[in-house]
Amino acid sequence: MTVLGYLANGLVFSSIIVLGSIGLSLVYSIADFANFAHGDTMTVGAYSALVTFGAVGGLGGAVLGLPYGFFLALVAGIAVAAVVAVGTEKLVYEPLDVDSIGLLITSIGIAFIYRAVIQIRFGSDFTRFGIQPLRPIEALVPYGVRVTLHDVAIVGSAVVLVGGLHVLLQYTDLGRKMRAMADNPDLARVSGIRTKRVKLWTWVIGAGLAGAGGVFLGLFNQLSPRMGFNLLLVIFAAVILGGIGSVYGAMAGGFLIGMINQLTPFFSNVVEALPIWPGWLAALLESLISIEYANAIAFVIMVAVLLVRPNGIAGEGAT
Amino acid sequence: MSDDTTRPAGAADGTDGVDPVLSLSNVDSGYGEVQVLDDLSIRLDPGEIVCLVGPNGAGKSTVLKTAFGMLTPWTGTVEYHGRDIGGMAPEEIVREGIGYVPQTDNVFGSLTIDENLRMGGVARDGGLEDVIETLYDRFPIIDRKRTAKAKTLSGGQRQVLAFARALVMEPDVLLIDEPSAGLAPNTADDVFEDVQEVNDMDTAILMVEQNVTKGLGISDRGYVLDQGTVRFEGTPEELLNDEEVSQLYLGG
Ligand SMILES: Nc1ncnc2c1ncn2[C@@H]1O[C@H](COP(=O)(O)OP(=O)(O)OP(=O)(O)O)[C@@H](O)[C@H]1O
Numbered sequence: 001m002t003v004l005g006y007l008a009n010g011l012v013f014s015s016i017i018v019l020g021s022i023g024l025s026l027v028y029s030i031a032d033f034a035n036f037a038h039g040d041t042m043t044v045g046a047y048s049a050l051v052t053f054g055a056v057g058g059l060g061g062a063v064l065g066l067p068y069g070f071f072l073a074l075v076a077g078i079a080v081a082a083v084v085a086v087g088t089e090k091l092v093y094e095p096l097d098v099d100s101i102g103l104l105i106t107s108i109g110i111a112f113i114y115r116a117v118i119q120i121r122f123g124s125d126f127t128r129f130g131i132q133p134l135r136p137i138e139a140l141v142p143y144g145v146r147v148t149l150h151d152v153a154i155v156g157s158a159v160v161l162v163g164g165l166h167v168l169l170q171y172t173d174l175g176r177k178m179r180a181m182a183d184n185p186d187l188a189r190v191s192g193i194r195t196k197r198v199k200l201w202t203w204v205i206g207a208g209l210a211g212a213g214g215v216f217l218g219l220f221n222q223l224s225p226r227m228g229f230n231l232l233l234v235i236f237a238a239v240i241l242g243g244i245g246s247v248y249g250a251m252a253g254g255f256l257i258g259m260i261n262q263l264t265p266f267f268s269n270v271v272e273a274l275p276i277w278p279g280w281l282a283a284l285l286e287s288l289i290s291i292e293y294a295n296a297i298a299f300v301i302m303v304a305v306l307l308v309r310p311n312g313i314a315g316e317g318a319t
Numbered sequence: 320m321s322d323d324t325t326r327p328a329g330a331a332d333g334t335d336g337v338d339p340v341l342s343l344s345n346v347d348s349g350y351g352e353v354q355v356l357d358d359l360s361i362r363l364d365p366g367e368i369v370c371l372v373g374p375n376g377a378g379k380s381t382v383l384k385t386a387f388g389m390l391t392p393w394t395g396t397v398e399y400h401g402r403d404i405g406g407m408a409p410e411e412i413v414r415e416g417i418g419y420v421p422q423t424d425n426v427f428g429s430l431t432i433d434e435n436l437r438m439g440g441v442a443r444d445g446g447l448e449d450v451i452e453t454l455y456d457r458f459p460i461i462d463r464k465r466t467a468k469a470k471t472l473s474g475g476q477r478q479v480l481a482f483a484r485a486l487v488m489e490p491d492v493l494l495i496d497e498p499s500a501g502l503a504p505n506t507a508d509d510v511f512e513d514v515q516e517v518n519d520m521d522t523a524i525l526m527v528e529q530n531v532t533k534g535l536g537i538s539d540r541g542y543v544l545d546q547g548t549v550r551f552e553g554t555p556e557e558l559l560n561d562e563e564v565s566q567l568y569l570g571g
């Protein structure tokens with residue numbers, strides 16, 4: 001593959017990470033805790049879409065190699081993830097009324113519950129949406145880019161969702177209230193913002209986007225009960241890299257981490273090609289920069305960035 | 320109402336028969352297990368400016384926070400127009416007609432001036448745009464910076480914005496915590512003038528102020544707080560001329 005090829009893959013994977021990062025960051029800054037169940041919320045979205053797709057199947061025609069039924073399933077995945085998150089907030093987090101650390105620990109338990117329920121119903125094996133895999137887009141193959149129409153659909157949908165979130169945050173009343181709450185929760189209440197309601201909408205949006213990310217992850221790779229949890233650390237890295245609590249930072253961080261993750265094989269090719277001396281150093285570098293360490297490399301880069309910008313890419317943590 | 324010579328003599332101790340717009344009666348309150356207010360009683364009559372003074376840590380901010388539902392009174396009552404509002408949530412108290420300008424962090428730094436004012440009006444039923452325009456007319460300092468982030472404002476401008484944000488609701492009662500803190504003397508004077516102007520439009524004001532002379536100077540009455548309770552109350556003259564008060568609390 002060429003550099004372009006790796007970048008294209010990175011773009012697809014980044015889209016998924018960005019969708020996951022936004023919700024984690026929103027919930028962190030507005031509901032004030034690090035939600036360890038966020039990865040499993042993605043899984044909930046993916047499996048809800050799987051069930052829906054199983055029911056509606058190849059409904060109607062197709063766009064970008066995806067039957068209309070898949071988009072219906074995507075909407076269902078988003079909706080179920082949002083409903084499950086709101087339900088959890090109402091039934092568990094809100095009544096518990098504990099501090100952020102208490103909520104963090106509770107969310108670890110919630111993560112296990114989501115995953116266990118999925119595992120009981122679907123088993124722990126990998127599965128796929130019953131959609132015909134596509135061949136890479138012919139016109140791009142000469143450039144070393146091997147992406148399918150499905151990948152284009154993933155990136156396109158992510159762009160639409162992120163663009164929609166931007167409009168919501170900047171130009172709607174709800175968005176302004178969300179930014180106000182992230183900025184100064186006490187002053188938000190003093191101003192008359194009914195913060196519980198805004199918090200619920202935050203869960204809807206954050207979990208909905210995570211659900212979409214989960215569905216796309218299932219389409220990009222495959223589905224398994226651990227799919228979201230496995231991505232959680234990478235998403236945390238993205239959010240921290242972006243500047244924890246900043247939604248736009250989370251987008252940037254998600255984009256970078258996703259890119260780095262997919263560019264790792266390219267880096268290792270480069271290292272192989274370089275005339276590194278002495279030989280043991282070359283061997284060491286080659287073994288370190290290999291695909292198995294893709295996530296570790298993302299973390300190393302995160303730490304390196306934080307050494308230079310301790311508050312992350314977006315600076316002070318302003319939304 | 321800042322001209323206290325026009326007030327009846329009985330007004331100072333609040334026994335002139337007027338129903339207070341806001342009153343705290345025998346209130347104990349505090350943070351977690353830590354008690355700060357101890358059997359505290361104060362009242363604010365319609366149209367008044369009342370100033371709370373006292374040493375650092377006396378509990379002045381705690382009085383405002385308890386009145387505004389940021390803290391729930393442990394015992395005693397907080398009454399607004401004779402109705403108990405003790406422990407009502409701040410976001411609901413705003414809707415009753417009380418406004419509050421906190422001592423610190425009183426603007427949304429990452430929001431623009433315009434957005435700050437909009438946030439001040441989330442509980443309004445309508446007429447938001449008109450009120451905001453009126454406020455811009457009244458405070459040209461912030462009018463010139465509508466689309467700037469609030470964190471870029473100077474201390475004085477910030478105080479004006481904080482003040483304007485609370486006024487978007489056109490409250491009956493305004494609680495203001497140290498409006499002149501950290502401001503240069505002439506900027507502080509401007510803020511005091513703004514306070515008086517708002518009072519002239521029939522808003523009763525309960526203000527905490529560290530600058531005792533200026534704070535009491537624009538007030539109808541004052542309370543001296545120490546260790547969570549009222550030590551002295553009276554007209555500005557009474558307080559400023561009282562030997563014990565000035566020795567103990569007003570820096571000699
Ligand atoms: N959030 C809090 N948690 C615990 N204790 C607090 C808190 N805020 C204030 N206190 C304590 O309550 C007491 C009264 O504080 P308060 O802020 O009401 O004083 P103040 O009279 O406004 O002082 P200042 O002039 O410094 O503003 C102090 O002893 C303070 O340490």
Ligand SMILES: [Mg+2]
Pocket residue numbers: 379380381422496527
């Ligand atoms: Mg104070």
